Amino acid sequence: MDPIEDQPLPPPAPFMFGCDECVRLLRAFGEMVTADVGCFTEQLAVARHIVDDHPGEVPPPHTRNCDRCPHYAAYADDRGGLWAEHRARDLFLPEAVARLL
Numbered sequence: 001m002d003p004i005e006d007q008p009l010p011p012p013a014p015f016m017f018g019c020d021e022c023v024r025l026l027r028a029f030g031e032m033v034t035a036d037v038g039c040f041t042e043q044l045a046v047a048r049h050i051v052d053d054h055p056g057e058v059p060p061p062h063t064r065n066c067d068r069c070p071h072y073a074a075y076a077d078d079r080g081g082l083w084a085e086h087r088a089r090d091l092f093l094p095e096a097v098a099r100l101l
């Protein structure tokens, strides 16, 4: 799986620059993208951190152009935080890539 392909990364959400852990994780992620090696683990780490430490920054469910949100919404609770992680991906990935997971 090579989800980044040729899409430029968007600027990360401003709040991320105020958090040392966000900056560290984004740097690790960016290095993997630049090196053109798999960055799947790094993507997950950034999303997980946002959900855990910045829950107020997680975007609301997508109402358009998302195959995943209706699927996640079918489950009453988001116990594992997977839906939140999915939405957090919008904060640092191109939309088409963010919505793959």
Ligand SMILES: [Zn+2]
Residues within 6 Å of the ligand: 016, 019, 020, 021, 022, 023, 049, 050, 053, 054
């Ligand atoms: Zn952070």
Ligand SMILES: [Zn+2]
Residues within 6 Å of the ligand: 061, 062, 066, 067, 068, 069, 086, 087, 099
């Ligand atoms: Zn979605």
